[in-house]
Amino acid sequence: MRKQIAEPISGGLILSYKCPSQCRHCMYACSPKWRADWISEADLEKILVQLSNYIEPSPYGSQTVSLNYGLHFTGGEPFLNYELLCQAVDIAEKLNIPSTFVETNSYWCTSDELTREKLELLKKKGLKGIMISVNPFYLEYVPFESTERAIRIGQEVFGNNLMVYQLEYYRRFKEAGIKGRVAFEDYFRLEGRDTFVKNVEFFITGRAAYALKGTFGESFPRYRASHFFSQPCRPSFLRSWHNHFDNYGDYVPGYCGGISLGDCRDLDNLLGQGIETEEYPILGFLIDEDIKGLFQFSKDLGYLGSEEGYFSKCHLCMDIRKYLAGGGEFKELKPREFYLHLG
Ligand code: SF4
Ligand code: SF4
Numbered sequence: 001m002r003k004q005i006a007e008p009i010s011g012g013l014i015l016s017y018k019c020p021s022q023c024r025h026c027m028y029a030c031s032p033k034w035r036a037d038w039i040s041e042a043d044l045e046k047i048l049v050q051l052s053n054y055i056e057p058s059p060y061g062s063q064t065v066s067l068n069y070g071l072h073f074t075g076g077e078p079f080l081n082y083e084l085l086c087q088a089v090d091i092a093e094k095l096n097i098p099s100t101f102v103e104t105n106s107y108w109c110t111s112d113e114l115t116r117e118k119l120e121l122l123k124k125k126g127l128k129g130i131m132i133s134v135n136p137f138y139l140e141y142v143p144f145e146s147t148e149r150a151i152r153i154g155q156e157v158f159g160n161n162l163m164v165y166q167l168e169y170y171r172r173f174k175e176a177g178i179k180g181r182v183a184f185e186d187y188f189r190l191e192g193r194d195t196f197v198k199n200v201e202f203f204i205t206g207r208a209a210y211a212l213k214g215t216f217g218e219s220f221p222r223y224r225a226s227h228f229f230s231q232p233c234r235p236s237f238l239r240s241w242h243n244h245f246d247n248y249g250d251y252v253p254g255y256c257g258g259i260s261l262g263d264c265r266d267l268d269n270l271l272g273q274g275i276e277t278e279e280y281p282i283l284g285f286l287i288d289e290d291i292k293g294l295f296q297f298s299k300d301l302g303y304l305g306s307e308e309g310y311f312s313k314c315h316l317c318m319d320i321r322k323y324l325a326g327g328g329e330f331k332e333l334k335p336r337e338f339y340l341h342l343g
Helices: 042-051 079-096 112-125 143-162 165-177 184-191 193-200 266-275 281-288 290-300 312-326 336-340
Strands: 011-015 072-073 102-103 129-133 162-165 243-245
Touching: 011 042, 042 079, 042 266, 072 079, 079 102, 079 112, 112 129, 112 143, 129 143, 143 162, 143 165, 162 165, 165 193, 184 193, 193 281, 281 290, 290 312
Parallel strands: 011 072, 011 243, 072 102, 102 129, 129 162
Antiparallel strands: none
C-alpha cells in the first residue's frame, strides 16, 4: 500500500555525520569515528534545488530565522568542512531558500579573529543566522569559553538571528562560573538529578538511550514495552517540519535517526509516489500501527526485548531497529553506520 509523505516546509541538511564530539544525547549518533563521507557537490545541488520549492520562511520573514522554519546546515559538525558549508550557503542563496542558518557546537571558536572571520564570510554569502548548542552534554567536549565566544561574536554578526539552544544552560553555566570542559558525571552531581531533569531538554532517542544508561540507571524510570503501545508516533514521524536530509541521500523523518523515508535526491518523485509499505515494512508498521506493530513484528523475527525496560518510546523503537538492522535486510534502516555508533 502506498503512503504519502508531507512536503517538507523546513529541515536540516546533514553535511556528514562526522563530529569532533560524541555527545551522550546525540540523536544521530554522530562522532569522530564516522567516515568523512561529506555530501558531494552534485547531491548538494540536487537536494537544494528540490528543497527550494518547499521550504517556507520564518513567520517573521525570509531574512529571519526560527527553529522550525527555513533550512539549516548541520551534521555532525558542519564547521569541520567549512569550505563545503560555504558552498552549501552559496547554492541555497542562489536558489533563494529562506531563513537559512547553521547549527554548531562551537568547538572551532578558538579565537575572536577566527570566529569573526568565518561568521562574517558566511553572512556575506547569504546565511541568515546561527544556532549555538549549549547544555551539559556539549560541555564535556567544548570548553565553555569557545561557546561564550561563539555567542558573543555570533550576536555581533547575526544580531537577533542568533539562537542559543538552550539559553537556560548558558545562563546557568555563567552563574556557576564554569570554565573549560566539565565531565557529565561531575555536572550531574553538581546540579543534582531533580534540577537537571527540570532544566535540560532532550529526547531519549539515538545514542542517549544507550550512553546515558549508566548515569540514568537509577535516576529515570523504565517501563515495559507495552507501556508505550498507546503513544502515537505518527505526528512526529510523518510531519512536514524539521525533517532532515543527509549526505547519503536519506530523507530522515523528524528526529528519527537511522530511518530513511526514501531518496531525498529524488525528492519530487518521492513526494509524488509516496512510500510502498510492502517494500519497507518497518515504515509500514510505524505509519499504520505505531510501535505496537513494530514490536510484534520484531518479536516474530526473534527480538527478545529488554528485561530492564525502556526509558521512552523512542528507546524501544531504537532497540528494535538496532536488532533488525543487524540482520541487514531492511532498506529503510539507513544509514547502517548509525546503528554501529549508538553504544
Ligand atoms: S549532538 Fe551535535 S555536537 Fe554532539 S555529537 Fe551530535 S552532532 Fe556532534
Ligand atoms: S518511536 Fe521511533 S519512529 Fe516514533 S518518533 Fe520515536 S524514533 Fe521516531
